[in-house]
Amino acid sequence: MPADFISNLYVFILAGFVGFEVIRRVSPLLHTPLMSLTNALDAIVVVAAIIIAGRHETRLTTILGAIAVAASFSNMVGGFLITDRMLRMFKSRSKQQ
Amino acid sequence: MTAFDLQQYLDFAYIAAVVLFILSLKFLSSPTTARMGVLAGEIGAALAVIATLFTPGLHEYRWILIPLMIGAGVGVPLGLVHMTAVPQRTALSHAFGALSAAMIGIAEYYVGTAPVTRFEMGEIALEVIIGSLTFTGSLIAAGKLQEILPQRPIVYRGQNIVSLSVLAGAIGLAVALVVNPPNALLFPIMVIVALIFGILLVTPIGGADMPTVISLLNSYAGFSAALLGFVLNSKVLVVAGALDGSSGFILSVIMCKAMNRSFANVMFGAFGQVQASAVAGKEERVVRSATAEEAASILSAANKVVIVPGYGMAVAQAQHKVRELYDALTKKGIDVRFAIHPVAGRMPGHMNVLLAEADIPYDRLVEMDEINGDLPQADVALVIGANDVTNPAARSDQSSPIYGMPIIDVDKAHTVMVIKRSMSPGFAGIDNPLYYLDQTLMLFGDAKQFVGAIVRELGGGH
Numbered sequence: 001m002p003a004d005f006i007s008n009l010y011v012f013i014l015a016g017f018v019g020f021e022v023i024r025r026v027s028p029l030l031h032t033p034l035m036s037l038t039n040a041l042d043a044i045v046v047v048a049a050i051i052i053a054g055r056h057e058t059r060l061t062t063i064l065g066a067i068a069v070a071a072s073f074s075n076m077v078g079g080f081l082i083t084d085r086m087l088r089m090f091k092s093r094s095k096q097q
Numbered sequence: 098m099t100a101f102d103l104q105q106y107l108d109f110a111y112i113a114a115v116v117l118f119i120l121s122l123k124f125l126s127s128p129t130t131a132r133m134g135v136l137a138g139e140i141g142a143a144l145a146v147i148a149t150l151f152t153p154g155l156h157e158y159r160w161i162l163i164p165l166m167i168g169a170g171v172g173v174p175l176g177l178v179h180m181t182a183v184p185q186r187t188a189l190s191h192a193f194g195a196l197s198a199a200m201i202g203i204a205e206y207y208v209g210t211a212p213v214t215r216f217e218m219g220e221i222a223l224e225v226i227i228g229s230l231t232f233t234g235s236l237i238a239a240g241k242l243q244e245i246l247p248q249r250p251i252v253y254r255g256q257n258i259v260s261l262s263v264l265a266g267a268i269g270l271a272v273a274l275v276v277n278p279p280n281a282l283l284f285p286i287m288v289i290v291a292l293i294f295g296i297l298l299v300t301p302i303g304g305a306d307m308p309t310v311i312s313l314l315n316s317y318a319g320f321s322a323a324l325l326g327f328v329l330n331s332k333v334l335v336v337a338g339a340l341d342g343s344s345g346f347i348l349s350v351i352m353c354k355a356m357n358r359s360f361a362n363v364m365f366g367a368f369g370q371v372q373a374s375a376v377a378g379k380e381e382r383v384v385r386s387a388t389a390e391e392a393a394s395i396l397s398a399a400n401k402v403v404i405v406p407g408y409g410m411a412v413a414q415a416q417h418k419v420r421e422l423y424d425a426l427t428k429k430g431i432d433v434r435f436a437i438h439p440v441a442g443r444m445p446g447h448m449n450v451l452l453a454e455a456d457i458p459y460d461r462l463v464e465m466d467e468i469n470g471d472l473p474q475a476d477v478a479l480v481i482g483a484n485d486v487t488n489p490a491a492r493s494d495q496s497s498p499i500y501g502m503p504i505i506d507v508d509k510a511h512t513v514m515v516i517k518r519s520m521s522p523g524f525a526g527i528d529n530p531l532y533y534l535d536q537t538l539m540l541f542g543d544a545k546q547f548v549g550a551i552v553r554e555l556g557g558g559h
Contacts, residue, residue, distance in 0.1 A: 002216060004330045012323055015336040018119060019343035025126040028439065028464055031348060031446025032183060034125055035315055039190045041118050041138055042341035045197050045322050046168075047111075047149040048329050052204045053164065054155030062157065064204040066164040068197035073168025074175060075190045075197075076142055081176025082186065084135045086450050089180075090128040093458040 033086045040079025046072040103153055110148030111333040117141030118337060122344075128459055145333060180454045181411055184443035185242035188311055191318045192235035198321040199228030199288070205328055206284055217328070218278040222271035224324035226291040230267075231317040233295030238310055241299075242443055248304035260297040267291045302363065304443070305485075309352040309363045311444045316345025348445045355439035355465075357491075357501040384520065387538040389547060392514055393554030395538075399476035399512075402426060403468060405436045405505050406448055409482020413544035416455040419481065422548050423457055425555040434461050436468040436478075436505045438486040469506045478510035480531075482544050484517075488529045499527060513537040516547050 026034050049072055053065030117137045124134030150161070178186045202225040206213065213221065240246035270287035274280060302310050323338025325331075353360060387395075396402060404423075410416060426433045435457065441448040449462050472478065480487050483505075490497040491504045507513050508531055515532060517539060531537060540547055 005216070005220075005327065008327050008330065008332065008335050011332050011335045012327075012339050015339035016343050019122070019340040020347065022119060022122045022126075023340075023344045023347050026122070027125075027127060028351075028437075028446060029128060029449045029459055029462060030125055030131060031351075032187075032444060032450045033131065033446070034122075034344060035187055035312075035348065035445065036183070036190070037121065037125060037135065037138060038315070038319065038341040038344040039187065039194060040142070041121065041337050042194050042319055042322050043197075044114065044118075044142060044145055044337045045194070045201065045325060045334055047145050048201050048325060048331060048334060049164075049197055050146070050149050050161050051152055051155065052201055052208065053160040054152070054157050055208075056157035056160060057208050061204040061208045062160050064200040066160050068200040068204075069161060069164035070168040070171070071193040071200070072197040073165050074170075074172035075193050076146075077169050077172030078175035078186075079172075079190060080135055080139050080142070081173065082178070082183065084132060085176070086180070086183075086453070087128070087131045087135060089450070089453040089456075090131070090459045091453070091456070092128070092460050 029090070030087075033083045036079050036083045036086070040076050040083060043072045043076035043079060046076060103151060107148050107152060110144050111331075114141040114145040115333055115336045117144070118340060122340060180450055182243075183450060184307065184311060184447060185239045187444060188235050188239035188242055188314065191311070191314045192232050192239060194318040195228045195231035195235060195314075195321055198318070198325045199225050199232055201325055202228055202328060203284075203288065213278045215275050215278060219271070219275045220324065220328045222274055222287065224321055224328055225288060226267050226271060227317055227324065228321040229288050229291035230295035230298060231314055231321060233292045234299040235295075235314045235318070237296055237299040238302075238307065238314060241302075241304060242307060242311075250301050250303035252301050256297075256301055260294065260301075263290060263294045263297055267294055306356075306363050307443050308440050308445055308447075309349055309356070309358075309360075312345050312348035312352050313360070313363075314345070316342050316349055319343070319345050351439055352445060355503060357499070357503065382533040384532050384539050385537065386541055387514070389540070389550035390554050392538070392540055393551045395512055395514070396426060396431070396477055396479075396551065397429060397555060399431055401432045401434075401471075401475045402477045402479060403434055403436050403472060403475045403507070403510065405438075405478060405480045405483050405487060405507055406441065406452065407438075407481065407483025407486065408442050408448075409484070410544055411442065411448075411451050411482070413482060415481065415544040415548055416451050416457075418545050418548040418552065419452075420455040420457055421552045422555075423461070425552050429555075434463050434468065434471075436465060436472075436507075437462050438465050438483070438505055441483065441486060465503060465505050472506045472509045475510040477512045477514060478507040480507060480513065480515040480517075481548065482516070484529055485527060487515075487531055488527065490527070490530050494530075497527065507531065508534055508536075511536065514540055516540045516542065516544050518543065 049068035121134040121138035124130040267290040319341025326334030487507045489508045491499045491502040
């Protein structure tokens with residue numbers, strides 16, 4: 001088994017635990033923004049897509065990479081935008097008065 | 098600077114991004130800090146993207162910048178949709194996320210001079226299968242939520258056997274590829290079979306189960322990104338994918354608990370099928386109805402009012418009228434709170450967003466478990482567009498299809514008022530004994546008009 005796999009597995013397991021502990025504390029009030037925010041964070045795959053598209057190794061991989069860049073970057077832009085729009089609407093009583 | 102140095106700077110940018118991502122989710126624990134969370138996430142993402150543009154070996158910037166612009170062009174309108182459309186937007190973004198993970202996995206199979214090893218082939222195959230099925234599955238879910246596709250479960254005899262054989266086919270092809278990685282013909286067939294499985298997986302699931310499905314797809318999209326991190330040996334993808342995946346998983350578990358169902362039951366149990374017995378054996382029972390004027394006078398006399406909104410309220414676009422009702426009652430010194438069932442709406446937390454949009458303060462939105470203890474002290478429980486989540490049969494009637502599902506105990510309130518179009522049963526087709534209780538008053542009519550009429554009556558009382 002490659003050494004990279006083992007170190008990635010360590011990272012994955014630790015990040016999974018961190019994710020579990022952090023997300024468990026998110027108020028159920030904000031579960032919809034949570035989903036759109038994690039979606040925007042997950043769109044970080046755009047960095048891998050940029051490398052595939054920019055290396056331009058074959059025509060096929062470049063096209064696949066370019067599609068991936070567009071798809072994930074739309075998630076990144078749209079995800080942050082809608083999350084912030086939603087969170088702006090959550091006001092407490094004292095703030096409204 | 099040599100390429101080696103640059104790679105180190107890149108790694109530092111990615112580490113900073115990972116830290117900011119975790120902080121971003123941590124800030125989301127409270128509505129007061131949540132917007133800082135978005136900012137942290139944005140800074141992290143921007144850092145990682147900008148750093149990546151300096152990666153050694155990139156020479157075709159056209160193929161990067163044009164897709165980035167297209168992505169922004171698609172992303173901005175998708176970030177500006179109406180709040181009722183957030184569930185389908187979310188499903189669509191799961192589809193995009195899974196699409197890009199699958200595309201990169203596929204590219205990784207064809208890229209490179211050295212042939213992939215068996216181990217790498219296994220990783221790529223798994224990643225591409227999950228990415229592909231999540232892509233088509235999320236598209237179907239988005240179509241159902243947008244009502245382009247029928248919301249009811251589409252079922253046929255032997256469905257589960259067909260779906261599972263398709264999945265087995267995809268896995269079989271993956272195994273064949275691991276045995277012989279250069280077998281390039283099998284790879285596209287495996288992708289197509291996985292795409293078909295995604296369609297078969299979500300098509301039979303009905304609209305009422307969408308909160309669970311959308312969470313599960315969230316989780317799949319996250320784990321496919323994490324797997325991609327394994328394939329590319331990219332820790333930032335492993336971490337972001339693990340965070341997204343565990344978030345989706347936690348939400349799926351919460352949604353399943355809130356409906357007292359298992360994952361297997363949601364995925365393979367087609368909700369619409371088990372209701373045959375529920376309608377049988379129904380005798381004529383009397384219901385009491387009331388006018389807006391009567392409802393207004395009961396509400397004015399109350400000290401504590403609990404409003405139970407359901408998705409029907411959003412369908413009727415009644416949330417702004419509900420806000421007026423909240424204002425009118427609060428002005429009279431009445432304590433008004435909203436009871437939120439975890440599956441109210443079409444995705445986790447959807448009802449909170451709809452009410453927040455109508456400017457109802459979030460400290461008035463109370464979770465089911467918290468409000469249930471207070472309902473016996475409530476003078477009036479007003480149910481607007483909710484049905485099954487208030488059905489006392491879930492507590493008492495073992496033969497009911499929703500038996501065991503946690504509900505909002507509105508029947509414990511002194512008076513229950515239910516705004517409903519007619520006596521027809523709700524989404525799941527289950528009769529609700531709440532409507533026949535002595536303390537229940539039915540307010541027949543459209544939610545928006547009826548709430549508006551109550552508000553007028555309350556205003557006219559001065």
